[in-house]
Amino acid sequence: MPILMFYKFNSSMKGKDHAKIIKDGLSKTLVFYYPLAGRIIEGPNRKLMVNCNSEGIMFIEADANVELEKLGDSILPPCPYLEELLYNEPGSVGIIGCPLMLVQVTHFRCGGFVVGFKVNHTMMDAYGFKMFLNALSEIIQGASAPSILPVWQRDLLSARSSPCITCTHNEFDEQVESKIAWIAMEDKLIQHSFFFGNKEIKAIKDQLLEPGYGSIGRFELLVAFLWKYRTIALDINPEENVRLSYVVNVRVGPQKMELPLGYYGNAFATPAAVSKAGLLCSNPLTYAIELIKQAKNQVNEEYIKSLADYIVINRRPPWTKSWNFLITNDAILGLDEVDFGWGKPIFGGVDRSPFSFASFFWSFNNNMGEKSIVIAINLPQQAMEKFQHLIHNLTSKNVEKIQLTSKI
Structure with missing residues (x-):
């Protein structure tokens, strides 16, 4: 890292x-x-x-x-x-x-x-x-x-003395055909950063959320938005399965496990939301939001034990990379506030993802001093240009172009 x-x-x-x-x-x-x-x-x-x-x-x-x-x-x-x-x-x-x-x-x-x-x-x-x-x-x-x-x-x-997989772990599933397609494009990926401040978040809410949907956090909203429009940009076959692997910290929240305060090892799960590409791209953004919520809510103590058993039984299997989007919110950690005596850094965070299929959220103050979220995305050149176009249209409030472009 x-x-x-x-x-x-x-x-x-x-x-x-x-x-x-x-x-x-x-x-x-x-x-x-x-x-x-x-x-x-x-x-x-x-x-x-x-x-x-x-x-x-x-x-x-x-x-x-x-x-x-x-x-x-x-x-x-x-x-x-x-x-x-x-x-x-x-x-x-x-x-x-x-x-x-x-x-x-x-x-x-x-x-x-x-x-x-x-x-x-x-x-x-x-x-x-x-x-x-x-x-x-x-x-x-x-x-x-x-x-x-x-x-x-x-x-x-650690895994149980008699390992037993009791839950579904979609983040490790991979189809041979999808893997071949991903490998063919993996060495052609480029990375670009995108900024999401109050203006961009408001544009997403105003244009893409169904009226009366209810409250939703900035992170969940952005995750659903990025998953959907990244999939659109990649122009994936509508019948292909696509995944959103969502990093869940098991130290906090409803999925909290009893770990000592000073535990510094890996304590997270990456449950995956799964959808047909066509359904993800043609449905309202709330479709993606609900899938992500369902994936996140399945993480409990039994899920974590099953995950540990799965890893042991399958000898440390890798995450699936093909049509998977791994995303984590590290903006909440506050690496932009670490002071060694010289004050806070003007930027602190992961420089680039070591995983070609992953993105990290980091905090950053823009030129106006507004606290924004910066996200680096990996895509092939043509898909990146399409994604940038989608973002530009959205933040320019050109709803008609977004709707036309988002159809598969």
């Missing part, structure tokens, strides 16, 4: 060495998060384990011969300077036997800097990573220990 956090020059911290302070803070934080200093090994049935050998994480310091402000909006996903700001040190890429975290601090001529993190997702989810960053921030600013002590206890979400 490549994560970049950009910080402006802060005159109150003039003369302070960004890299040294962060490096010292990391060394102290890793005392508490000691598994991150180890290496992953693979056991029988592809079971992953951590060898706590204290080999350490990787740390890089660099200088950029440019002012931060010169980069403009290029700091947003997909940042064209990712390879410079998060160097792929030989031996740092992979899962087995590689460093579990790489950190790079890059200084700009203006006194600003960027902290880049490359995190092994098998060790922690976004919630766990934010917990780690909070601990790092607290220790850098003088705390002797994190306010929330990390908890390992991975056995809490």
Whole structure:
């Protein structure tokens, strides 16, 4: 998971060495998060384990011969300077036997800097990573220990002694024909970011929601909208099954499980809503919303146990990629608020999705200071142009063109 956090020059911290302070803070934080200093090994049935050998994480310091402000909006996903700001040190890429975290601090001529993190997702989810960053921030600013002590206890979400699949897990289903079609286009994907502020959200509600539907959150509304119009842009055969895999955090909400406060491992499920492409594209947006709600509501303790059993029985199966859209709301984490002493970053989040079929939601303040959501989408060139056209028509309130374009 490549994560970049950009910080402006802060005159109150003039003369302070960004890299040294962060490096010292990391060394102290890793005392508490000691598994991150180890290496992953693979056991029988592809079971992953951590060898706590204290080999350490990787740390890089660099200088950029440019002012931060010169980069403009290029700091947003997909940042064209990712390879410079998060160097792929030989031996740092992979899962087995590689460093579990790489950190790079890059200084700009203006006194600003960027902290880049490359995190092994098998060790922690976004919630766990934010917990780690909070601990790092607290220790850098003088705390002797994190306010929330990390908890390992991975056995809490392990498979049962007699694994038994009791629920449907559509996120792993994949048809051979669909897989072949996806693979043929996967290396042709490009990524582009889209901004959704109050104006865009209002346009979606006003034009695409049926009157009297009721209240709906911004995230659920955007997820349904993106799923439908991404499918339209891809021009998928109406009889093909398409999926929306929705990341559900099992630490909170109705699906909450009894996990310790400091648990920083992966604690989420990705239930998938399924529809024929033709039905998704021709029906009102509320059709997609209801499918997503049904998928989300099936997540309970039994579903999580069944998921753990499914993964063990099928030896760590991958998510289906073909006509699947994996989406997660990481805007609520507040990576744009992590303060190491220099104030809040002007942007903090995943630079680009490591999964070609996935998108992440991140918070960003636009030029008017309005808190917006930025989303990076992966599509082939022609589909991307069509998707951009759909977005433009929607935000320009050209309803007739949207309705005509959305027919399959």
